[in-house]
Amino acid sequence: MTVLVIGAGVIGSAIAWELRRRGASVVLLESLSEGGQTSVASAGMVNPFSLTPAETPALPFMLHSLNLYPDWATQLYEAVGIDIEWCRCGSLRVALHDSDAQSVRATYEWVVRYEAQAQLLSAREARELEPVLTEECSLALWLPNEGWVHTGRLMRALHAAAVQAGVEFYRGQPVVGFLQENGRIVGVRTAGGVLRGDAVVVAAGAWTGALLHTLGIHVPIEPVRGQILVLSDLPQPVRHIMTSLIGYLVPRANGTVLLGATREHAGFDLRATAAGMHHLLQTLARLFPALISATVLKHTVGLRPGTPDANPLIGGIAGFEQLYLASGHAYHGILLAPATAQAVADLVLNGQTDLPIAPFDPARFLSA
Numbered sequence: 074m075t076v077l078v079i080g081a082g083v084i085g086s087a088i089a090w091e092l093r094r095r096g097a098s099v100v101l102l103e104s105l106s107e108g109g110q111t112s113v114a115s116a117g118m119v120n121p122f123s124l125t126p127a128e129t130p131a132l133p134f135m136l137h138s139l140n141l142y143p144d145w146a147t148q149l150y151e152a153v154g155i156d157i158e159w160c161r162c163g164s165l166r167v168a169l170h171d172s173d174a175q176s177v178r179a180t181y182e183w184v185v186r187y188e189a190q191a192q193l194l195s196a197r198e199a200r201e202l203e204p205v206l207t208e209e210c211s212l213a214l215w216l217p218n219e220g221w222v223h224t225g226r227l228m229r230a231l232h233a234a235a236v237q238a239g240v241e242f243y244r245g246q247p248v249v250g251f252l253q254e255n256g257r258i259v260g261v262r263t264a265g266g267v268l269r270g271d272a273v274v275v276a277a278g279a280w281t282g283a284l285l286h287t288l289g290i291h292v293p294i295e296p297v298r299g300q301i302l303v304l305s306d307l308p309q310p311v312r313h314i315m316t317s318l319i320g321y322l323v324p325r326a327n328g329t330v331l332l333g334a335t336r337e338h339a340g341f342d343l344r345a346t347a348a349g350m351h352h353l354l355q356t357l358a359r360l361f362p363a364l365i366s367a368t369v370l371k372h373t374v375g376l377r378p379g380t381p382d383a384n385p386l387i388g389g390i391a392g393f394e395q396l397y398l399a400s401g402h403a404y405h406g407i408l409l410a411p412a413t414a415q416a417v418a419d420l421v422l423n424g425q426t427d428l429p430i431a432p433f434d435p436a437r438f439l440s441a
C-alpha cells in the first residue's frame with residue numbers, strides 16, 4: 074500500500090515514520106524547504122493537564138500519548154542517534170491570586186482522578202521548589218509526570234528516522250489539489266506533477282483548511298499565532314515547567330528557558346511583534362521578577378492549527394474514501410504526536426483503531 078502524507082510537521086512526520094515502520098510505502102510531501110516551522114517554534118511541553126482548562130473527553134488519548142513518550146524518544150535515538158531531550162521534569166500550575174487559587178483547586182479535583190501523584194502545594198512549598206516564582210504566588214498544583222522535549226531536535230530526529238526507514242521525503246513540494254475517482258481519493262497534485270497513492274493523509278497544520286477547500290470541504294482550522302522568547306544568562310537555574318493564567322516558563326537542558334506564549338488571531342502573519350514581546354516581558358516581570366535581568370536570546374513565532382474546541386480532527390471524511398485528516402492539534406500537537414501516529418496508521422492500514430479518538434471525529438464540524 075502506498076500512502077501520501079501531506080505536511081512534514083510533527084504530526085505528518087510522526088505518521089509517515091509509523092506507517093513506514095508498519096510496512097507501508099510512504100511519500101511525505103512538504104511545501105517548504107524545511108517542514109514543521111510551527112512544531113519547531115513550539116514550547117515542547119508534554120503536558121496533558123497544566124494548560125487544559127477543564128476535564129475533557131480528550132484526556133484518555135492525551136495520557137496515552139504522554140505514556141508513549143519515553144519509548145518513542147528511545148526509538149528515535151536508536152534509529153538516528155538524535156537525543157530529543159525528553160525530560161519528565163514535572164510542572165507547577167501556579168495560582169497568582171485568590172480567585173485563581175480557586176480555579177487551581179478545582180483543577181486538582183479532576184486531575185487527581187487521572188494522576189494520583191498530583192499534589193497541591195502551599196506558596197512556601199512552591200517557592201522552595203522554584204525560588205524564581207513571584208511572591209504573588211498563592212498556591213500551586215504539582216504535576217510530577219508532565220515533561221518536555223526539545224522540538225528542534227524532535228523534528229530533526231523524526232525527519233531523519235522517516236528517511237532512514239525508507240519514507241520518500243519531498244521538500245519544496247506544495248500539494249495544490251487532489252485526484253478523485255468515483256468518490257475515492259487516489260492521489261494528489263503538486264507544483265511538480267501528479268502522485269498516485271492508495272490513501273492520502275492531510276497533516277498540513279494551520280494550512281489544512283485552504284487545502285481541503287479544493288475538495289469543497291470546510292474545516293474550521295484557523296491559525297493562532299504564538300510568540301515565545303528564549304532567555305539565557307539566568308541569575309538562578311529553573312528546573313521545572315511553570316504554567317499560569319498569563320504565561321509559562323519551560324526549562325531547557327542547556328540552561329536557557331522558554332517564556333511563552335501569546336495566543337493571537339492574526340491570520341497567517343508570522344511576524345515577531347513588539348506587542349508580542351511587550352506581553353511576554355510583562356508576564357516575566359509579574360511571574361518571575363527574579364529573571365528580569367536575563368538575556369533575550371531569541372524571539373520565535375509559530376502558527377498553531379486552532380479549532381473551535383481545541384481538539385484535533387483525526388479520521389476519515391464521509392464521501393471521500395481513503396482521505397484521512399490529522400490536523401488541528403492546536404495547543405497540544407507535540408504531546409499528541411505519538412498517539413496520533415498510531416491512530417492514523419491503524420485507520421489507514423486496518424480501517425479501525427482501538428485508541429480513544431471518538432472526540433476527534435472530523436464529522437463534528439462537517440455536518441450539513
Ligand SMILES: Cc1cc2nc3c(=O)[nH]c(=O)nc-3n(C[C@H](O)[C@H](O)[C@H](O)COP(=O)(O)OP(=O)(O)OC[C@H]3O[C@@H](n4cnc5c(N)ncnc54)[C@H](O)[C@@H]3O)c2cc1C
Nearest residue numbers: 080082084104109115116118248278299375405406407408
Ligand atoms: C508558541 C507555541 C507554543 C506551543 N507549545 C506547545 C507545547 O508546549 N506542547 C504542545 O503539545 N504543543 C504546543 N504547541 C502546538 C504545537 O506546536 C502544534 O500543535 C503542532 O506543531 C502542530 O503540528 P502540525 O504538524 O499539525 O503542524 P505544522 O508543524 O505547522 O506542520 C504542518 C506542515 O504542513 C506543511 N504544509 C502546509 N500546507 C501544505 C501543502 N499544501 N503541501 C505540502 N505541505 C504543506 C507546512 O509547511 C508545515 O510544515 C505550541 C505552538 C506554538 C506556536
